Amino acid sequence: MMSVDTSTQELGGEVRRTSVLLPLPLSGPYDYRVPEGMTVGPGDFVVAPLGGREVAGVVWGGGSDEVAVERLKPLGERLDVPPLPEVSRRFVDWVANYTLTPPGAVLRMAMSVSSALEPPRSVVAYVHTPDASGNGVRLTPARRRVLDLLKDGPPRTAAEISHEAGVSSSVVRGLATAGWLAEVTLPALAPPATPTESAPGPLLSPDQADAAERLKAAIDHSAFAVALLDGVTGSGKTEVYFEAIAACMARRRQVLVLLPEIALSAEWLDRFRQRFGVPPTTWHSDLTSSERRHAWRWVAEGRARVVVGARSALFLPFPDLGLVVVDEEHDQAYKQEDGPMYQARDMAVVRGRLGNIPVILASATPSLETLANVEAHRYAVCRLPDRHAGASLPEIAAIDLRVDKPPAGKFLAPTLARNVADTVAAGEQVLLFLNRRGYAPLTLCRACGHRLNCPNCSTWLVEHRLAGRLMCHQCGHSERRPQACAACGAADQFAPCGPGVERLAEEVLTLLPETRFAIMASDTVQGPRAAAELIRRIRDHEVDIVIGTQMVAKGHNFPMLTLVGVVDADLGLEGGDLRAAERTYQLLHQVAGRAGRAERSGRVLLQTFQPQHPVMAALVSGDRDRFVAAELAARDRAGMPPFGRLAALIVSGPDPAAVDRVANELGRHRPRDPEIQVFGPAPAPFALLRGRHRRRILAKAPRGTRLQSAIATWIAKVKAPASVRIQVDIDPYSFL
């Protein structure tokens, strides 16, 4: 074994080597030779040869001596991008270690926009040519609109022109070639302006002001600290953490705010703009590639001061991050379920620790993990017990479906139906919540009992009557409703079973034929713009009854909405999931919070077959603390999170026999450590998903066990063919 010193020396002179992490699922960084005259340091983005191609990567460290000098390839050019900050690099390594993912796969999330590494392009824009005579080209109305638009405005890009003038891009191109428009080159797009001095905040209640002061103090300490902002729906949590954001911006440091579903949070963006005068930089999956490229670069250059984004925004290359806020911290959307599986809320705390900065977690229904951390004094807590501006919490009651039975084939109990009618008659709005898209979750043949299943998954096909199709909610498979049963040949014997929002709408329509209703589900409301428009229609009272899935649960504020009916409160409790009760409580609490957010008081009716269930009892009594205490005690007794640790191994592949072989092999090599309990292998509840057969192994260990290293050595013992994938899910959420 050569020492590092001799390995860097060669006969002809000194050979410098450096290790480069590539955004690929390799086992670790690769070493390269640094060419004569090139200077590179850790964090620099470089082009490295790999196989027959060139890949952009990041200089990771000094280099090791694993690979002989003669085998090293020379590094390509250094890219003109700010280096990946040291904190970001440590974060990538930390996440890779924790999630048992190759570091390169984590780096890929940090380098998600390859085009951002290219030099910033200048923007081509158009102006009205002053002396354009038209060259004999006819002026169509569309063309006239473009010229009017540009007459005395600033230069605009082709995309802006076609959007603002409502013409297709070919109209713009045609005008340009005809000489009506002249091309000008603008410098690259500018980032959102920095508010030099943020507008004064709104008047805060004493509770809010107190919480805001404590959060601002944490910013001033500028050290790692986690604070839970625990406030009931409508208590003004956002205004409170806006104060912390203002304080952080005053110190000229960057701010990251995570939201669970940023594409749907137009309301949040409006409030931000009202408070700070400028929009934040956004980061989510609906961005176009050029928006992504700009956002990434602005962050890297430190010019994006406030970024609001989905979980993947955590991996943006902030050079000077001063605060992370995780809003709705209990939300399941923070758990990434494919690729590197990570919990963004937990990783946000890690990012805060590595960057030595404060982290704020906000929720009306904090996760048990976070509440346990508060109890253990690892996290501070700021409570906002009252609704802001005098609004009172809604009154919640249960409807016992065993007694108060809906008519056959219907889903609204007489009590709920009566309340809906009364509320609409009083000129107020109703939300009927049913977390099920489509018309009916199951279709079966009356003649033989055959169920319509997805060909790629072990799931039922959901009828979507508005779209006229049967769809699989797992893989997206969609087909027409067949004429005859594939199993027995009977024609027209299909019976829909169970309710979806569309079927509920049908029931509402027979009940109250004159009402104006809207269905709000991810498949009926496509895109952020359609969602914003529907929300506006509801707020402007153009709709009497909203029938919605969990999409309506998120933070909207409808002043005339006074009744929330939860059609099937038991729905989330099925399935034996560890977090079923917690999640159901959080979701129903959030839905309940839609009622009576203004001066009108709200009322919530929960239809349930088990009104005595702790979740229903807690919702009805409003006693969250007792529910949380009972749930925490039960988890503690069972050694489950947050008191114990879980990890899942998911074995999947197209060939069930090969999948079973690997799963059984893993079962045989289970760790001998008595601390680590192993369950399975067992078929995952969706034993077939997108054409891949799935088996699951669950490992459970007390807190403090080095579960990752045990699993790493465990998996290393089993060789799987390329067609069979072994995924590790540390801290699994979904039990599917």
Added chain:
DNA sequence: TCCCAGGTAGTA
């Protein structure tokens, strides 16, 4: 016998 497909190992 040759060619192509599909699976596999290696990339520094």
Added chain:
DNA sequence: ACTACCTGGGAA
């Protein structure tokens, strides 16, 4: 992730 290489089966 990509790709160069290997193995094997089927048609020539």
